[in-house]
Amino acid sequence: MQPLNVAIIGLGTVGTGVARILTEQPERIAQRAGRPIRITHAVVRDLNKPRDFDLPDAQLTNDVHAVIKDDQVDVIVQLIGGLEPAREIMLAALEAGKNVVTANKALLCEHGDELFSRARQSGRSIAFEAAVAGGIPIITAIGQSMTANQITRIEAILNGTSNFILTEMLGKSRSYAEVLVEAQQLGYAEADPTMDVDGTDAAQKLVILAQLAFGTRIRLDQFTRIGINTLELADLTYADELGYMVKLLAVVKLVEGQLEMHVQPTLVRKERPIAKVDGAFNMIALEGDVVGKTWYSGPGAGQMPTASAVVADLIDTVTGRASLNFPQLDLWGERDAIPVQPADEVTNRYYLRFNVEDRPHVFADIADILGRNGISLASIIQHEAPELDSIEPNADPVVPLVVMTHRTTAGQLRSAEQALDQLATLRSPCISMPVAD
Amino acid sequence: MQPLNVAIIGLGTVGTGVARILTEQPERIAQRAGRPIRITHAVVRDLNKPRDFDLPDAQLTNDVHAVIKDDQVDVIVQLIGGLEPAREIMLAALEAGKNVVTANKALLCEHGDELFSRARQSGRSIAFEAAVAGGIPIITAIGQSMTANQITRIEAILNGTSNFILTEMLGKSRSYAEVLVEAQQLGYAEADPTMDVDGTDAAQKLVILAQLAFGTRIRLDQFTRIGINTLELADLTYADELGYMVKLLAVVKLVEGQLEMHVQPTLVRKERPIAKVDGAFNMIALEGDVVGKTWYSGPGAGQMPTASAVVADLIDTVTGRASLNFPQLDLWGERDAIPVQPADEVTNRYYLRFNVEDRPHVFADIADILGRNGISLASIIQHEAPELDSIEPNADPVVPLVVMTHRTTAGQLRSAEQALDQLATLRSPCISMPVAD
Numbered sequence: 036m037q038p039l040n041v042a043i044i045g046l047g048t049v050g051t052g053v054a055r056i057l058t059e060q061p062e063r064i065a066q067r068a069g070r071p072i073r074i075t076h077a078v079v080r081d082l083n084k085p086r087d088f089d090l091p092d093a094q095l096t097n098d099v100h101a102v103i104k105d106d107q108v109d110v111i112v113q114l115i116g117g118l119e120p121a122r123e124i125m126l127a128a129l130e131a132g133k134n135v136v137t138a139n140k141a142l143l144c145e146h147g148d149e150l151f152s153r154a155r156q157s158g159r160s161i162a163f164e165a166a167v168a169g170g171i172p173i174i175t176a177i178g179q180s181m182t183a184n185q186i187t188r189i190e191a192i193l194n195g196t197s198n199f200i201l202t203e204m205l206g207k208s209r210s211y212a213e214v215l216v217e218a219q220q221l222g223y224a225e226a227d228p229t230m231d232v233d234g235t236d237a238a239q240k241l242v243i244l245a246q247l248a249f250g251t252r253i254r255l256d257q258f259t260r261i262g263i264n265t266l267e268l269a270d271l272t273y274a275d276e277l278g279y280m281v282k283l284l285a286v287v288k289l290v291e292g293q294l295e296m297h298v299q300p301t302l303v304r305k306e307r308p309i310a311k312v313d314g315a316f317n318m319i320a321l322e323g324d325v326v327g328k329t330w331y332s333g334p335g336a337g338q339m340p341t342a343s344a345v346v347a348d349l350i351d352t353v354t355g356r357a358s359l360n361f362p363q364l365d366l367w368g369e370r371d372a373i374p375v376q377p378a379d380e381v382t383n384r385y386y387l388r389f390n391v392e393d394r395p396h397v398f399a400d401i402a403d404i405l406g407r408n409g410i411s412l413a414s415i416i417q418h419e420a421p422e423l424d425s426i427e428p429n430a431d432p433v434v435p436l437v438v439m440t441h442r443t444t445a446g447q448l449r450s451a452e453q454a455l456d457q458l459a460t461l462r463s464p465c466i467s468m469p470v471a472d
Numbered sequence: 473m474q475p476l477n478v479a480i481i482g483l484g485t486v487g488t489g490v491a492r493i494l495t496e497q498p499e500r501i502a503q504r505a506g507r508p509i510r511i512t513h514a515v516v517r518d519l520n521k522p523r524d525f526d527l528p529d530a531q532l533t534n535d536v537h538a539v540i541k542d543d544q545v546d547v548i549v550q551l552i553g554g555l556e557p558a559r560e561i562m563l564a565a566l567e568a569g570k571n572v573v574t575a576n577k578a579l580l581c582e583h584g585d586e587l588f589s590r591a592r593q594s595g596r597s598i599a600f601e602a603a604v605a606g607g608i609p610i611i612t613a614i615g616q617s618m619t620a621n622q623i624t625r626i627e628a629i630l631n632g633t634s635n636f637i638l639t640e641m642l643g644k645s646r647s648y649a650e651v652l653v654e655a656q657q658l659g660y661a662e663a664d665p666t667m668d669v670d671g672t673d674a675a676q677k678l679v680i681l682a683q684l685a686f687g688t689r690i691r692l693d694q695f696t697r698i699g700i701n702t703l704e705l706a707d708l709t710y711a712d713e714l715g716y717m718v719k720l721l722a723v724v725k726l727v728e729g730q731l732e733m734h735v736q737p738t739l740v741r742k743e744r745p746i747a748k749v750d751g752a753f754n755m756i757a758l759e760g761d762v763v764g765k766t767w768y769s770g771p772g773a774g775q776m777p778t779a780s781a782v783v784a785d786l787i788d789t790v791t792g793r794a795s796l797n798f799p800q801l802d803l804w805g806e807r808d809a810i811p812v813q814p815a816d817e818v819t820n821r822y823y824l825r826f827n828v829e830d831r832p833h834v835f836a837d838i839a840d841i842l843g844r845n846g847i848s849l850a851s852i853i854q855h856e857a858p859e860l861d862s863i864e865p866n867a868d869p870v871v872p873l874v875v876m877t878h879r880t881t882a883g884q885l886r887s888a889e890q891a892l893d894q895l896a897t898l899r900s901p902c903i904s905m906p907v908a909d
Contacts, residue, residue, distance in 0.1 A: 064619075176609055179784070180612050182501075182787045183784050183787070185500065311745070323780065328770060329607055329770030334763070334764050334766075337764075339762050342762065356793055360793070363791060
């Protein structure tokens with residue numbers, strides 16, 4: 036049977052993984068796709084860069100537009116990261132009548148609207164399983180396996196780097212800064228880890244999942260996004276004592292006809308499956324109104340897990356499944372979207388930690404400010420000062436005070452925090468984290 | 473658009489759930505299927521039985537063959553359990569040119585060969601996501617999301633009843649018999665729970681997964697199948713002390729070009745995800761040569777989770793995805809199958825417990841028999857007699873002796889057990905369970 040011709044744009048880590056699978060397993064791929072898949076072109080920026088993988092049949096080129104216009108090419112596998120030129124390449128490929136497979140989450144998050152609209156106009160499909168949670172087939176699960184359901188809740192660990200760092204901090208009693216260096220040495224964190232540790236990466240993936248599950252167009256500035264890069268070991272330890280793990284939790288759920296949505300370090304009770312995910316793995320807890328709760332976990336990033344998802348998408352594109360799915364998913368389309376709850380109105384229980392001077396009336400002042408902001412307390416734990424909070428010799432003793440609140444809005448909490456910051460007896464700003472329901 | 477006409481055969485628990493979804497969510501289903509889905513017939517055995525759900529448009533009938541021959545009917549949703557008449561109905565439906573959706577695992581396990589061959593001859597599809605692990609989309613994961621991979625290992629909890637009973641036994645320190653009664657009262661176990669607790673249900677599902685992942689036709693008598701119905705609380709407790717949970721583990725994995733396959737109570741290290749699954753949930757750990765390890769968990773049975781999978785299959789059938797998948801999956805087809813390793817040659821580490829008289833030389837006798845059968849010991853734990861082993865007053869004291877072996881074959885173990893049973897100092901047959909790698 037006539038082979039299908041594929042051009043890979045970008046031979047970075049994932050692109051090389053995809054090329055390796057297609058080249059090393061031609062029979063397996065042909066059997067599952069119903070025809071052979073051949074890489075005809077690989078587009079790279081620097082033709083002279085040494086590569087650890089040889090592509091015998093492919094033409095190595097830096098002329099992306101010649102490849103897109105080539106009538107021999109059936110499918111474009113677009114694996115350049117970032118927004119430009121990835122966006123412009125995707126649009127050109129769709130206009131040239133090519134189906135596209137991509138792993139670029141940032142691009143779909145920012146420009147999904149334009150890209151999917153262009154794909155619909157061209158009658159072409161965009162497949163993107165690899166864009167969210169790498170080797171975990173969560174796009175297929177939501178878009179195809181849960182079609183009997185209204186999805187009601189997604190709670191997920193979507194950034195493996197952050198989860199690795201949190202696991203190591205608590206497990207080895209080490210600071211964020213120490214563990215980050217270790218994670219970089221082990222290859223679990225990039226040289227520039229900003230997008231991973233500040234919550235942006237998880238938030239971009241959550242935007243895509245929310246669009247898929249709820250049909251809502253959401254911008255990153257519409258919901259709370261806090262990373263793990265300001266966390267202190269002390270809070271992981273206190274949470275542990277209280278029966279919780281701290282996870283960088285990406286949440287979107289239906290609450291009274293609105294979407295509650297946020298990405299932030301969150302206390303999760305240790306018994307829950309998502310609290311038990313250690314190291315660089317991802318997990319998605321997916322709840323539907325018919326099925327109830329289901330969980331999916333595995334490697335959320337890395338060369339071969341991500342390449343596995345790209346190749347599955349490519350096979351779906353070849354067999355025609357992708358083009359059947361595409362109109363039904365109606366991504367960034369005309370569905371009746373569910374509105375996003377304003378970030379300040381989101382309610383949660385909260386963990387709060389104060390570093391206070393060990394003097395009379397300090398707690399009364401704090402309780403008064405919380406009470407005036409409508410925040411009531413569920414429990415209070417006064418700890419002796421741990422060694423972590425190294426204090427100056429002869430200084431006033433500083434003790435940590437940990438409080439768990441009843442449900443309150445993010446807005447009330449913010450207003451209380453502003454008032455608390457004025458208290459002279461507080462030695463550092465209040466630390467706050469929500470507690471998962 | 474013209475509605476798709478569906479006949480449901482069997483209005484039991486799952487059938488009623490399917491009818492409820494299709495009737496209560498017509499817009500959701502129409503949007504995702506691309507056209508309305510209408511139940512035109514519901515076939516029941518007893519027309520006069522009172523039902524808690526009303527099907528306004530459907531004709532209630534007990535004439536299954538009239539329904540199958542009805543040209544108005546597009547898809548048959550076959551939800552009768554057991555082998556006959558389910559088999560005969562499926563064959564007739566396929567011959568009449570209908571696509572079929574089913575949840576009947578026993579039927580696919582026993583007659584998959586004949587049914588899928590008939591479907592191929594008729595150019596029709598059989599969709600069966602609901603047959604394995606209910607609300608967990610494991611059929612789609614293996615058949616569609618992991619197409620870049622050779623699956624190398626499946627380890628799964630596939631029977632929720634058994635897992636519920638194991639969780640309760642250890643958690644509440646109660647015997648198998650006590651917990652079984654509780655499980656029946658709570659609806660977690662059937663009035664006749666035989667197939668659940670003797671491992672048959674899990675084994676039938678494993679046969680289907682092995683066929684899907686490896687292309688191998690396997691009969692139930694080709695692999696070891698042991699249920700939880702002979703387990704004693706004492707062994708769950710000793711395993712717990714040793715750092716393991718006992719799970720009814722269904723395993724199929726590639727070992728040197730053969731399939732190692734078995735369903736049996738197995739010791740799993742507590743840190744592993746599958747050890748952390750409590751209660752009536754299922755989990756499948758799926759390993760592929762490209763993606764590495766992934767995990768899927770959720771409700772493996774129950775009315776609405778199973779109905780969710782049936783309706784997703786029905787939507788896949790309507791959109792045409794099922795008929796695209798069907799030839800590619802090549803189930804019970806002509807693939808080069810991977811042979812099954814003979815049950816006696818399967819190697820595992822083992823947990824062994826002996827109830828021995830507390831006298832000199834008892835252990836030497838046991839060690840001698842194990843050694844002569846090529847079984848070497850990794851560790852030995854001699855416990856004091858627990859209250860569980862209630863012994864007669866004034867009888868010789870009986871003490872439990874727990875041993876962990878190095879790897880040995882099931883055949884060697886069986887031969888050792890036969891010799892051990894002749895020892896006068898052993899008060900009851902040796903208890904043995906494999907330890908997961």
